[in-house]
Amino acid sequence: MASIKKRPSSSTVRLGLIVFIVVAAWIGMGYRLFDIQVVKAEELAEQGLNQRLETREMAPQRGKIYDRNGDLLALTVESQSLFADPSQVSEPLWVAQQIGTLLGVDSDSLFERLTSDKRFVWIKRQVDGVLAEQVLDLEMDGVYSLPEPKRVYPAGPVAAHVTGFVNIDGDGQEGMELVYDTQLRGVPGTAVYERSPNGIVILQGDNNIVPADPGMDLNTTIDLPLQYQAQQSCVDAVDRTGADSCWAVVLSVETGEILAMVGAPVFDPQTRQTVDPRCDDAEDPATCRAFSNFVVRGIFEPGSTQKMITVAAALEEGKVQVGTTIPEVADELELLEDACRSGDDDVHGCYRDFHEHETQDMTVAEIFTRSSNIGTIRVAETLDQDVLVDYIEAFGLGSRTGVDYTVEAEGLLRFDAGCQTCWASAAIGYSVAASPLQMAAAYAAIGNDGVWTTPHIMSTMVDPNGNTEVAGIETKQVVSIGTSILVRELLASVVEEGTGTNAAVDGYRVGGKTGTANKLGPDGRYTEETRASFVGMAPIDDPQVVVAVVIDSPDFDYRTGGLSAAPVFSEIMEQALHRFGVSPDVNR
Amino acid sequence: MTANITSLSKVRNAAREKIARQQVNDRTTTILLVLVVVLVVVGLGVTMSASSAVAIRDTGSDQYHFVKRQLIGVGLGTLALLVASRVPYKWYRKLALPAFLLTVGLLVAVEFVGITEGGATRWLSVPGLTSFQPSELAKVTVVFVLAFLLERKHKLLTRFGHFVVPVAATLGVVGLLIIRQPDLGTLIIIAAAAMAVILASDTPMKFVLLLGLIAVLAATVLAFDGNYRETRIDAFLNPYADPSGDGYQVIQGYYALGNGGVFGVGLGASRARWFYLPNAHTDFIFAIIGEETGLIGGLTVISLFIALAIAGFVVAARAPDRFGRMVAAGITVWLSFQALVNIGGVLGVIPITGIALPFVSFGSTALAVSMGAVGILVNIAQSGVDRER
Numbered sequence: 001m002a003s004i005k006k007r008p009s010s011s012t013v014r015l016g017l018i019v020f021i022v023v024a025a026w027i028g029m030g031y032r033l034f035d036i037q038v039v040k041a042e043e044l045a046e047q048g049l050n051q052r053l054e055t056r057e058m059a060p061q062r063g064k065i066y067d068r069n070g071d072l073l074a075l076t077v078e079s080q081s082l083f084a085d086p087s088q089v090s091e092p093l094w095v096a097q098q099i100g101t102l103l104g105v106d107s108d109s110l111f112e113r114l115t116s117d118k119r120f121v122w123i124k125r126q127v128d129g130v131l132a133e134q135v136l137d138l139e140m141d142g143v144y145s146l147p148e149p150k151r152v153y154p155a156g157p158v159a160a161h162v163t164g165f166v167n168i169d170g171d172g173q174e175g176m177e178l179v180y181d182t183q184l185r186g187v188p189g190t191a192v193y194e195r196s197p198n199g200i201v202i203l204q205g206d207n208n209i210v211p212a213d214p215g216m217d218l219n220t221t222i223d224l225p226l227q228y229q230a231q232q233s234c235v236d237a238v239d240r241t242g243a244d245s246c247w248a249v250v251l252s253v254e255t256g257e258i259l260a261m262v263g264a265p266v267f268d269p270q271t272r273q274t275v276d277p278r279c280d281d282a283e284d285p286a287t288c289r290a291f292s293n294f295v296v297r298g299i300f301e302p303g304s305t306q307k308m309i310t311v312a313a314a315l316e317e318g319k320v321q322v323g324t325t326i327p328e329v330a331d332e333l334e335l336l337e338d339a340c341r342s343g344d345d346d347v348h349g350c351y352r353d354f355h356e357h358e359t360q361d362m363t364v365a366e367i368f369t370r371s372s373n374i375g376t377i378r379v380a381e382t383l384d385q386d387v388l389v390d391y392i393e394a395f396g397l398g399s400r401t402g403v404d405y406t407v408e409a410e411g412l413l414r415f416d417a418g419c420q421t422c423w424a425s426a427a428i429g430y431s432v433a434a435s436p437l438q439m440a441a442a443y444a445a446i447g448n449d450g451v452w453t454t455p456h457i458m459s460t461m462v463d464p465n466g467n468t469e470v471a472g473i474e475t476k477q478v479v480s481i482g483t484s485i486l487v488r489e490l491l492a493s494v495v496e497e498g499t500g501t502n503a504a505v506d507g508y509r510v511g512g513k514t515g516t517a518n519k520l521g522p523d524g525r526y527t528e529e530t531r532a533s534f535v536g537m538a539p540i541d542d543p544q545v546v547v548a549v550v551i552d553s554p555d556f557d558y559r560t561g562g563l564s565a566a567p568v569f570s571e572i573m574e575q576a577l578h579r580f581g582v583s584p585d586v587n588r
Numbered sequence: 589m590t591a592n593i594t595s596l597s598k599v600r601n602a603a604r605e606k607i608a609r610q611q612v613n614d615r616t617t618t619i620l621l622v623l624v625v626v627l628v629v630v631g632l633g634v635t636m637s638a639s640s641a642v643a644i645r646d647t648g649s650d651q652y653h654f655v656k657r658q659l660i661g662v663g664l665g666t667l668a669l670l671v672a673s674r675v676p677y678k679w680y681r682k683l684a685l686p687a688f689l690l691t692v693g694l695l696v697a698v699e700f701v702g703i704t705e706g707g708a709t710r711w712l713s714v715p716g717l718t719s720f721q722p723s724e725l726a727k728v729t730v731v732f733v734l735a736f737l738l739e740r741k742h743k744l745l746t747r748f749g750h751f752v753v754p755v756a757a758t759l760g761v762v763g764l765l766i767i768r769q770p771d772l773g774t775l776i777i778i779a780a781a782a783m784a785v786i787l788a789s790d791t792p793m794k795f796v797l798l799l800g801l802i803a804v805l806a807a808t809v810l811a812f813d814g815n816y817r818e819t820r821i822d823a824f825l826n827p828y829a830d831p832s833g834d835g836y837q838v839i840q841g842y843y844a845l846g847n848g849g850v851f852g853v854g855l856g857a858s859r860a861r862w863f864y865l866p867n868a869h870t871d872f873i874f875a876i877i878g879e880e881t882g883l884i885g886g887l888t889v890i891s892l893f894i895a896l897a898i899a900g901f902v903v904a905a906r907a908p909d910r911f912g913r914m915v916a917a918g919i920t921v922w923l924s925f926q927a928l929v930n931i932g933g934v935l936g937v938i939p940i941t942g943i944a945l946p947f948v949s950f951g952s953t954a955l956a957v958s959m960g961a962v963g964i965l966v967n968i969a970q971s972g973v974d975r976e977r
Contacts, residue, residue, distance in 0.1 A: 011788065011790070014787050014788060014793075015787075015788060016901075018787055018917065018920075018921060019898060022894075022897045022924045022928070023894055023897065025928050025932075026893060026894045026897070026928065028937070029928065029932060032935045032937055033845070033883060033886045033890070034883060036842060036846060036878075036935065037846065037849055037850065037882060037883040037886065038849070038850060040846060041845075041846040041847075041850075043846065044842050044843055044845065044847070045843070045846040047843060047846075048843030048846060048864075049847070052859055052862075194859060196641070197862075197863050197864060198863060200863075204857040204859070205859060
């Protein structure tokens, strides 16, 4: 026992040596730990954070577009976009055929995409969820879907020229979608978060999420039922008259609100394709691109519809009365010497009435009702040329109306110093050009007791917090109330006994003016083709609505505004008056 | 009378000494047990955090999957600790040789019917239980057999042959079998434990140093032999040379530790466990400890291991015989060295060896064996005697 107890002390020393080595090693570890967790900690932590941090933009919900009654014109829904990783697709041919059949995608081009060396190809974007589910149920290798918002237009082609459309990425391309793209789009949110290598959000991470601000909702002045009726009238008119196109705009006289704005042929904002069977075999596909809104962007020689401005100016200036007799009005007038000798209308300086007639004394009212060019020029002669130009400009021709629509046409006024006949041409609506909307706004000024108002489509924009943006509109007094009333009576007589009888509406007194302008050919000479127009208002004693109709290149039998545009005007006006519950005139 | 008085005072002194001795022994035992309990609890807590993401990925829903399995290990380990602390360590003298032969048998069995995972064949499948790793058992049995042999030969140890033959035979057989798996990490632990046993024996110091030299040379050769280990060495020397490949794990460990800083990001808030740090709940659990509890937590764990080492050597120094002393020293160095190699790997001061942090890392076999080993230490501690001052 004693020998065990009296162990050589060297063994204890050896054990102590081991302890010393172990503890020294541990102290080394502790130092290293301090180095990592204190000295280098900041740098290492930042490197680690950088590999975990992910910044993702969160798309905001695009605002909705409503008509004036709260019916939806455009909204964004969730859809599924199908895509493939070609490297994972084992049977591209089978996949291309199956999916091609299910989704209506061209199998050949799909096969090409599926066999490319990319890692990501779209199969079809923005597919209905149920359909996408069917495709995914086939459980084909490498075929996936991801949710993607899709813009839909419940009214289909009806309001296409108003709403416009977005591209597949949701960027506004046309119409309201483009004009108010910024407001509709909203502000994208950002999510900065820590995630695992396989994309899982680390809940304990320094995650900072700024949610997206949804876009504003857009309330328009459009009345969807009226818009639909007006479009039908235009589509019918194109069929009936063989015209290239028909355009119409309905304005609220008092407010400048655009109640309807239509064109035919129409297009579908969903597919961004023209809806017109004739376009399937059109020689020039460009003519069948109906996207561009002629009401706002197109210009045409207004022809006789412009005479309203000439007469209004003369009346306002007190140069003539409605009953003033203009003596010896011929059916031909030479403003430049021998201009009419060639017998060709194209030579400037020679003016003729549409119908030949004896030289006769005519009152201003007769001149207007019968739409005499010569008579109107004689009336214009009573005015200084500058004054006439001032009125034309005051009525809004030659400058943009300021409507909330992109690429609005300015129109064309030509009053060069050297031009001796320009004033006369302008007086009867030649050698000037205006958009249908400019003419409608000019007529609305007469309807609104001489006050011109900016036409507009947006009434309010509302964001989810209730902040509201309203339309900015300008008004200006163009002529007096008295002149307005006189001109309205003249317009009514055009419909009652003049060139515009086809524009009449049962139960209401309607006033308006026909217009027929020959189109310029490519060589700069007038052709047989016309732009036929009618602009008018009702009820004439207290006008509520202005309708402007322009029909492009109708068949010869329908070449005048009275024959082609006036009936369309009548249909649209009747619908408009009914839609807005305007009482019929009792004295009719 | 005088004789009576003398014998009485002797008896009284002996009784007093015995009580004092028992007090010291109990205190050592308490310290050992407290250290182990704290380390095991830390391990469970960190495993819960470190393994949750992986658990959900693997099981689909059960984030406590690995914790539950670890609790089984804790149960087994507690049983092993209790049993080992009651079994008189002297019995292991008789058990040493059969146990060693059993271990060799199991290692040979691994050669033929072992389970291969991650390029290494180390496991035997045990019906109804998780897989079993015979090399874990080897850590204990090699300590036993060397202690047994060196005690028997303690008078002949001055003769080199008598020393080197049994050492070379036992270590050689086990070493060869483990290299073939391969499991260099475990072999290093066994070698270190063996060195401790030898150092605690009566072997002359010159032989010990010679053997140490041979061991270092062998380790160096082994380290650079074979692609599998070579990449680990390369990754150790410059992890940033291939940050997304060989150096990935070490760098991710640094990120975790750096993220933890002094005070840590908080329990359960580790980012590295989200699939950035491979083996977050096993080999690299120390990085998660450092991330969640910071330098404070890391140093605490290191302190616990230092305390364990000192307590272990107190047990060895107080052991009543050579066998107990050598076993205690072997076990203590095994546990300490395994912890050092593991944490050193995480800290990038030694190559990654793929061995677990004792008591802390997930792994029920290792936990049961480690706790059983502490049970043996407890038993030796209970037999402790005072040294002459």
